[in-house]
Amino acid sequence: MRFFDCKTAPSPRRARIFIAEKGLDIETVEIDLGKGEQLSDDFRRINPRCTVPVLELDDGTCLTENAGIAAYLEAIAPAAPLLGTSAEEKGSVANWNARIELEGLWPLADALRNRSKGMVGRAITGPTDYQQIPELAERGLARAAEFFEMLNDRLGHAAGDELLAGIAKTLDESVRETDFLARYGGEEFVVLCPDTDLAGAVTVAEKVRSAIAESSFILDGTSQLSKVTISIGVAQFEGSRRSFFKAADQALYRAKGAGKNCVKAARELPDYPDV
Numbered sequence: 001m002r003f004f005d006c007k008t009a010p011s012p013r014r015a016r017i018f019i020a021e022k023g024l025d026i027e028t029v030e031i032d033l034g035k036g037e038q039l040s041d042d043f044r045r046i047n048p049r050c051t052v053p054v055l056e057l058d059d060g061t062c063l064t065e066n067a068g069i070a071a072y073l074e075a076i077a078p079a080a081p082l083l084g085t086s087a088e089e090k091g092s093v094a095n096w097n098a099r100i101e102l103e104g105l106w107p108l109a110d111a112l113r114n115r116s117k118g119m120v121g122r123a124i125t126g127p128t129d130y131q132q133i134p135e136l137a138e139r140g141l142a143r144a145a146e147f148f149e150m151l152n153d154r155l156g157h158a159a160g161d162e163l164l165a166g167i168a169k170t171l172d173e174s175v176r177e178t179d180f181l182a183r184y185g186g187e188e189f190v191v192l193c194p195d196t197d198l199a200g201a202v203t204v205a206e207k208v209r210s211a212i213a214e215s216s217f218i219l220d221g222t223s224q225l226s227k228v229t230i231s232i233g234v235a236q237f238e239g240s241r242r243s244f245f246k247a248a249d250q251a252l253y254r255a256k257g258a259g260k261n262c263v264k265a266a267r268e269l270p271d272y273p274d275v
Ligand SMILES: N[C@@H](CCC(=O)N[C@@H](CS)C(=O)NCC(=O)O)C(=O)O
Pocket: 009, 010, 011, 012, 033, 038, 050, 051, 052, 053, 064, 065, 066, 067, 122, 125, 126
């Protein structure tokens, strides 16, 4: 399998992120768009549409669209799914991908390609040369601004704060009366569990983790974010506040590295082999 990339271009970057998230190691061939390598005879044999990204499969099939590349990689590396697991999630991910392309990416491409001096005569990718239309650049900018405004409303600070408040409420309901819950900074929270050993704290952490994973968080009363997960690191206080937080932080990084939505403890616990 070979991946045809261009480090400076946005579309292959999407595929590169997907490959990295899947932890795949794929031979990569760099195509220099600045030098016009996409228009060479050699590359046209790979993709007659003269664009990157391309994923060339072992049987010679060439996938030339991000959507196709993502679907293929998800099928061969289904762990840590990126395109959704339930029917609702799969539908939502495909829906957002289509909206991002139609309402965000292509208007931006119109804006860039119809006004950049370096793209005179190359207003559309592909084997045919098309002249720039300055009005399309203006329209593209207006449409992209509209799209990003909508995204900011959904995912900007106000929506983020609303989500954090929802998460804090669920955390508060799932810890014990005697536990102490605080926001540690950003999207990090701390729960202190007095008179509790490491195994007991892991039990609390598991309860908290599953409570969040099973909750639906509603933003603006309209958009339902069903999939929110947390990663948890658990450590026991052994005399030094600094090493206590450091140990919890290291365990948290292990939880994130293990695919997120899980609990990891600072030391091994025979009763919890996965923790
Ligand atoms: N089919 C594409 C779009 C690919 C695309 O437009 N790629 C640009 C780089 S961002 C390209 O190859 N441009 C070649 C050119 O400008 O001639 C996708 O999967 O997103």
